[in-house]
Each structure stands twice: as C-alpha cells, then as structure tokens.
Amino acid sequence: MKIAQICPRYFPDIGGVETHVKEISERLVKAGHDVEVITTDPTGRLNKRETINGVKVIRFRSFAPGNAYYFAPQIYCYLKKHKYDVIHAHGYHAFPAFFTSLGKHGGKFIFTPHYHRRGHTAFRNLLHKPYRFLGKLIFSRADSVICVSEYEKKLVESDFKVAAKTVKIPNGINLKEFENLRRPEKSLNRNTGKEKHLLYVGRLEEYKGVQYIIQSLPELHNFQLRIVGKGPYETELRNMAKNLGVEGRVEWLKDLTRKELLKCYADADIFLMLSSYEAYGITVAEALAAGTPCVVAKGSALEEFVDGENCIGIENPVTKEKVAKALREFEKEERKGNSRIDKTIMDWNEVSARIEKQYIQN
Template sequence: MKIAQICPRYFPDIGGVETHVKEISERLAKAGHDVEVITTDPTGKLNRRDTINGVEIIRFRSFAPGNAYYFAPQIYFYLKQHNYDVIHAHSYHALPALFAALGKRERRFVFTPHYHRSGHTAFRNLLHKPYRFLGKIIFSRADIIICVSEYEKKLVESDFRVQGKTVKIPNGINLKEFENLKRQQKKDGEKILLYVGRLEEYKGVQYIIQSLPELRDFRLRVVGKGPYEEELHEMAKDLAVSERVEWLKNLSRRELLECYASSDVFLMLSSHEAYGITVAEALAAGTPCVVAKGSALEEFVDGEYCVGIESPIISNKISKAIKALEGNKHIAILSKKQILMDWNEVVEKIESLLSQSDE
C-alpha cells in the first residue's frame, strides 16, 4: 500500500503525536509499504524533504502562532496531486487533519484524532466551539477512526456521533528497550522526581515545582522544552528551589530511558491527554507514577503503581501521593497488557485495518 501520514509536526520535534506517527510509519515501511509523512515546519529550518529509517518526509512551512494550529493549506494541494491508497491523518487539534480530509477524494481516509475535547489555553478553548464545525467535517469523511484509549473513544463518540467507525488501539512502547536498563548512581539519600514532555501550562509541570518546598528530600528533573519554559524557570526562582530543579533537553533515547529508570517517582499532571506515552514508559522502566485524574491518564491508575490526584491539584495532594508510592519499584506492571502494548503489536492491528480498507 501507498500510505500518506498527515501530522502537524514530526521528528526531530518530540511529543505524543510525533512519537506515535514515527513508530507506526517506520514499522509500516519496514513491512514493505510505501510510507510518506506529510507534515509542517513553522521555522523553515528543517529540510523540506528527508528520508529517515525508510520513511519519506515532506515538510511544508506553516503558520503556527503559539505553537498551535499549523495552518498549511499546501497539504491539501499536495494530496490532490499525488496518489495514495490510504490517507491517515493525526490530531484533531491542528489544521493539517482538516486539509487531509478535504483532500480525501476517492481514497480511504483513516483518522487518529488524539482528541482532548477542549483547547490547551483559555483562548484556544474559546476557539474550540466554532472549530467544532470544521472538526465534524474531518470525522464525517473518515472511514475509520482510531482512538488510543477508552476515554478518548467515549469522548469522540459522544461529541461527534460516529459509533460504528471507531476502534480502540492504544499507543505502544518498545518493551525491549526497557530490558537491562542501567540505573544512574545517585548521591546518598537523594530522591528524584521526573517529568518528561513538552513544557506547556496544561501539562501541569508548575504544580510539581510548587510542591518542592514541601518535598525537601527530592530533586526534580524536567526533560523537555516548550513555550512555558521561561515561566517555569521564574517560578522555581521565586520559590527558591532553582538549585533542586535540573532542566534537561535533547537527550539521546538511551539517556532518557536511564532517566526513567533512575527516578523514584514520575509525575504527569496534565489536564488533557488522550493516552500518556511517557506514563507508560515510566511504568515499563519500573518507576511508579502520579497522574492527574480527569483524562485518559486515569486509565493507568491502580492505586499501587500509579496514583491519581483529583482536581484542583495542590501541593499537599502531590506530596501525599508521592509518599504513598515511595520505594515502590516494580516489574510486574509489564504483564498488564491492557495498559502497555508493544509498538509491533500496535502496528499489526493498524496494518490490518488499513489492509481491510484497501479491499
């Protein structure tokens, strides 16, 4: 099959959608399919065309104020001019999926929305109501809708009435990566909290920093970058905890995995998540997690290896959750296949769907 994958951003950009598209695209290419990733580059600094691990990448300049929207109508015209068996669009929350839906023609159209229902800021949330009309176009043109969690599936079916089109296939992890992980040596008595992800306000990193004055035995490692970074630095400075926060970015994959394994507790206090790949990876590394309730993150909560916090998220709730998990390293979580699925298994399920749609 010739498959077009449409997404707002792609590697070397990082994030949940970027990881999802990269993992499935490379495996589909390895299985013998002709895969093109059609994406955007607001900066204009990346190569317009690349080939990475057998996947051809085409990048168009986009208008992306505040790292949002990724307005690139060139995607529509490109799809109209090229032949594909399947167009697979990703992310309801950016415009490339709309251009993919409009450029569908007679091709089969698969949509993985990574849907959160609301926007990530007050302004974006305000725009969500008028955008819902455009969103309905994407869903109405989709032949198959892949949701990455039961939470997302219920939201999509409730908001867009697409029962019969939806199927749940979770995000995956590379289980082999987590075998024989080396744990970094720590100073005597040092305890590490970890956050991995984009630095945006809705991700809730600020709540972790605000809890540090109560968690005097802990240091915080923040792995990632994003538009909220400067404010987070200022917050740490104002709370006099800057010396206990380590800011990391551009880590190699091995360095990131060792970060997971060497931490005592992983925290993801995001208000909007359709799945939560970093939580799955932390659990696979044997690190217990604290997550915010109210999104798909809640599906990881078992009260033993992953504790959930109800909104509003405040410092004493965080410290109480962390103390409940302290020292609770584990391996058994890997057997919980309903939570952790290998990417190879994920792609087998997606490939089966795409093959059916080609018949």
C-alpha cells in the first residue's frame, strides 16, 4: 500500500506524536509498504525532502507561533495532487490534520487525534472553542478514529459523537530495549543518607508541570532533579530554579542518544510526569518498563498507569506541597519499582500491526 502519514512535526523533533508516527512508519516500511511522512518545519532549517530509515519525509514551511498550530496550507495542495491508499493524519490540536481532511481524495482516511480537549495555554484554550467547528469536519470525514487510551476515547466520543468510528490502540514502547536494562540496586529509605534522583523526560511547556517539581525541591533537601528535554518554557524554569536557590540540584539535558536516555531511566529513583493534558504518556510507560517507580498527575490518561504501588497519582490541581508529600510517601514505604514489565504496556510491533489491520479493514 501507498501510505501517507501527516503530522505537525517529525524526527528529529521530539514528542509523543513524533515518536508515535516514527515508530509505526518505520515498521510499516519493513512490512513492505511505501510510506511518506508529510509534516512541517517552522524553522526552515531541516531538509525539505529526505529518507529516514526507509521512510520518505516531506516538510513544508509552517507558521507556528509559540510552537503551536503549524499552519501549512501547502499540505492541502500536495494531497490534492497525489493519491494514496491510506492517509493517516495525527494531532487534533494543530492544522495539518484539518488540511488533510480537506485535501484527501480517494483512499482511506484514518485519524489519530491525540486529543486533550483543551489548549495548553489560556489563549490556546480560548481558540479551541471556534476551532471545534473545524475539528468536527476532520472527525466527520475520517473512516476510522484511533485513540491511544481509554481516557482519550471517552473524550472523543463525548465531544464529537463518533463512537461508531473509534477504536483504542495504545501507544507502545520498544520492549526489547528494557529486557536487559541494568538498574542499580536502590532503596528510597530516607535513612540511607544517599541523595535521591528525580527524573523528568519530555517537552518543556508549562502544562507539563515541571515547575511543581522544581518548586518542591526546597522542601526535599536530599533530592536531585534531572530534566531531559527542551521547549519554550525552559528559560522560565531555569530562572525559577535559580530564584529558589536550587539551581545546583537541577541537571538539564537534551538531544540525548537512545542509549543515554535509557540509562537516565535506569539511574532514576523516581520518575515524575505532572502534565495536565496527556492522551497517553509514553515516557511513563518507558520509566515503568525500566523498573523506575512513577508519580503522575491524575485527571488525564496518565491516571491509567496508577496502581498505588509502582505508580502513584496526585490529585489536580497539582501543587508543590502535593508533590513533596508524594515523594515523602515513596521514601517512607521504600518502593523499589518493579523489575517486570507491566503486561498492559504494548510493544510498538503490536501497535503497528493493529494499525495496519485498520488500514485494510473495509
């Protein structure tokens, strides 16, 4: 089959949608399909056309103020001139999916919204209300809607009345990477006198909640924080750490190799993801697979990881006090994480196979 994957950004950009599209596209190529990723580059610095691991990548310049929207009507024009057996659009919260719904002709149209219901800032949230009318068009034209969690599926069905079209196929991880990952023997007991290492992996945006981890550090004298990622909120987070006098206890990393990132997961005592809006939570799944206990914010798909043992949840609204309390509970109960991978976490090979099945179903 000739397959087009349309998304706001693609590798080397990082994020949940970017990871999802990359993982399934490369596997679809290995399965014998001709795959094109049609995406945007607001910077104009990346190659307009290239092939990455067998996947043809086409990038159009986009208008993306504040790293949002990714307005690129060129996608509509391109799709009008080319035919595909399957067009798979990703991301409700940016314009490429909308232009896809207008430009697609013939073939099957699959939509994975990665839907949060709300915008990531007050201004973006305000724009969500008029955008809902455009969003309904995407859902109405889609032959199938793939949701990555039960939480997202319920939101989509409630807001767009498309229960007959929806199917749940979770995000995945590369399970083999974690089979022989060596994790140091650790204990979170406060009496060991050793420093405890906190980890956050993801984009640096306000809605991700990294600020609450930094704000809790003055109350947690034996904790260090490692932040892996980049984004528009980085400068403010760095200034916050400096003003609170904890900049010496925060390590900032970005553009790590996969091997380096896996080591970060294994070396951490606790992984935190306090995001307000998540359709799944790939980094939480990876941390759990690495045997690292997690603290997440409730109220989104992250809550589906909470089991009270390897992953505990913080009620919204998240505050520095709630974060400090949760971390002290981890110390008190001496959680060491689970060395066995949760059976509910799916491998990308299975995810890709399930999506491929959606492509060929009538």
